[in-house]
Amino acid sequence: MTGENQKAALMQAALDARSKAYAPYSGFFVGAAVMCGDGSVYTGCNVENASYPCGICAERTAVSKAVSEGKRRFVMIAVAGSSAEKCTPCGICRQFLYEFAPDMTVLCGNDSGEYDELTVSELLPRGFGAASME
Ligand code: THU
Numbered sequence: 001m002t003g004e005n006q007k008a009a010l011m012q013a014a015l016d017a018r019s020k021a022y023a024p025y026s027g028f029f030v031g032a033a034v035m036c037g038d039g040s041v042y043t044g045c046n047v048e049n050a051s052y053p054c055g056i057c058a059e060r061t062a063v064s065k066a067v068s069e070g071k072r073r074f075v076m077i078a079v080a081g082s083s084a085e086k087c088t089p090c091g092i093c094r095q096f097l098y099e100f101a102p103d104m105t106v107l108c109g110n111d112s113g114e115y116d117e118l119t120v121s122e123l124l125p126r127g128f129g130a131a132s133m134e
Helices: 004-020 058-067 091-100
Strands: 031-036 041-045 074-080 105-109 115-119
Touching: 004 031, 004 041, 004 058, 004 074, 004 105, 004 115, 031 058, 041 058, 058 074, 058 091, 074 091
Parallel strands: 074 105
Antiparallel strands: 031 041, 031 074, 105 115
């Protein structure tokens, strides 16, 4: 299901989504593409704001688009930054992703499409979720 071609395609979708980024303050353009359990893909970019904390990351944009279309199961997300350094999700995004898919694969990519592959739980060990309140 999640072969190398599929990963490369998802990473390409994340790279493409960067072109929509609204990042006049940081100048750092990020794209994300999340693959849902039904195979559908939703993309997102970072959207900044003059009131800096108001901005939203590419990952949360992509997942929010998917959830707002009724998707709750996620298999894999690709993130691509605009630097040679591979882009890993920020702390808020790790928590946001953990809510829906602790086992989801995260492809952390750079501007050339090279990526490292981790899971959400590897990025957020001992994360807090619904089960933590049982
Ligand atoms: N950013 C993302 O969109 N995703 C990440 O994984 C890291 C950071 C955005 C937030 C902000 O708009 C800019 O990159 C610089 O931090």
